[in-house]
Amino acid sequence: MTSRHESDRGGDGGGPVADSRAETTGRQVVVFTEDGGRTDRAGLLRSLAGVSRTARSSDFDSSAMDLEEAEVSDALLFDELGVAVVTADPDQLAALRNAAASPDIAVLSVEPELVHHALDTEDTDVRGRIASPANEAATTDIEHFRDTPEFTWGLQATRLTTSTCGGLGVKVAVLDTGFDLTHPDFLGRAITAQSFVPGAAPQDGHGHGTHCIGTACGPAAANGTRRYGVAHRADIFVGKVLSDQGRGVDGGILAGIEWAIANRCQIISMSLGADVSTVSVAYETVGQRALAAGVLIVAAAGNNANRAAGRPGLVGAPANSPSIMAVAAVGPDLGLANFSAASNPVVGGEIDLAGPGVGVFSSVPMPVRYGSKNGTSMATPHVAGIAALWCERTGRTGRELWSLLTQHSRRLPLPALDVGAGLIQATG
Incomplete structure (x- = not known):
């Protein structure tokens, strides 16, 4: 099981700090410990932070979550991965970060949701070969x-x-x-x-x-x-x-x-x-x-x-x-x-x-x-x-x-x- 990464925690003891280069959405990615039990994760979000409307991947055929339908939810819960993406106000975020800082609660981490891009480029320059006397x-x-x-x-x-x-x-x-x-x-x-x-x-x-x-x-x-x-x-x-x-x-x-x-x-x-x-x-x-x-x-x-x-x-x-x-x-x-x-x-x-x-x-x-x-x-x-x-x-x-x-x-x-x-x- 993944260990808790203390070096990634913010100075307030909360979740990981966003990289200065990161483009984020305002939502949070919550990772659960493996021993948390997948059936309890929606209830855990509700009890910890009052997140009541949760869309679960296991409710969709082949776990293919319809994200358009799920947009009306406060949380997207991916049962197989043990991860959720949560829309949280400041009080809810604080509660989730406190849970991540506690060894007794089945929350491993809370971090900002990132924006990603396709990685192709117009650059055709391959002059980057690194030469040295040895090679x-x-x-x-x-x-x-x-x-x-x-x-x-x-x-x-x-x-x-x-x-x-x-x-x-x-x-x-x-x-x-x-x-x-x-x-x-x-x-x-x-x-x-x-x-x-x-x-x-x-x-x-x-x-x-x-x-x-x-x-x-x-x-x-x-x-x-x-x-x-x-x-x-x-x-x-x-x-x-x-x-x-x-x-x-x-x-x-x-x-x-x-x-x-x-x-x-x-x-x-x-x-x-x-x-x-x-x-x-x-x-x-x-x-x-x-x-x-x-x-x-x-x-x-x-x-x-x-x-x-x-x-x-x-x-x-x-x-x-x-x-x-x-x-x-x-x-x-x-x-x-x-x-x-x-x-x-x-x-x-x-x-x-x-x-x-x-x-x-x-x-x-x-x-x-x-x-x-x-x-x-x-x-x-x-x-x-x-x-x-x-x-x-x-x-x-x-x-x-x-x-x-x-x-x-x-x-x-x-x-x-x-x-x-x-x-x-x-x-x-």
Whole structure:
């Protein structure tokens, strides 16, 4: 069980303090201890802070909470995760923070609800390769990959071209801006789609989600173009948690994670985040509980660096959670992308793996059909898709799957602070 993080408490003994970079909504994310008992959590909110109108994920089919219906509630309670998002006045907030400070009450933490964004970028500069006398010679031996008529450079660099696996029997959830459900490359695929953005359908009006799903789960053979997708036989779960403007909040993202876990997805891919340094107790707790349930959550490290200008950036939330895999981006020469964030000095803020994230060709909404994007957002679905291949091959999930991915990654002549264990590699 997650321990109480005293270092995250405010000076008044209340909940975690909002990072100075954080964009918040005014609502609060309440995390319950595992021993609190899920049936008592709504009653606990009512007795502690007078929160009477609670919408529970378990009351919805497949735990797919209708956030438009739930908007009339004072609290959204995600039973599987043991987390609630609460609208609280100052007195209610004080009561909840007092509960979090008490070892005798089943409340682990209270923290502000964050706003998150899709993590792609227009930056194509990959001059961020860090050279030193120790690794400068080694970098000259690394090949430069290029898209070919058969495969994208990313599929070549991750050795997907020789893999015999396609993710058969594996469920991959991509929580993003949705998906173009009319895209012809995905006709006949097993796709389950759900929106967690109030008033919006799962259809992608932005393009980011369609691109990420294309990389993670695109077809083995696209019509008239190169192969761009990894887990071409996986079952696709589309969770729209970001609006068509590429913006979303903790409530929607947590609803998407709850839904994915309830539907027994083995991998959750999240190319989104907030540029904050502090670790969210909520996401770390969710990450731990997901791993315990055999679910690996993979998240984009962030695009807040400018390596060419000497600014390494930092891994933001939720990727900076120790139990969520943080993914950096490299370019076709396997040099670090200029925008790719470095490890955050907080515990858990380390980069875990790297993936192809510059000039990544994939699906985009019709009628355009295909396009290239840059970002740690593009690296993340490479890792998620390859995780599905390893899951199919070995049957490993959760923590064991995490270990497999890092053990079999390609070591790069770059600092672990920037690329973790190295470049993700597909199973044979």
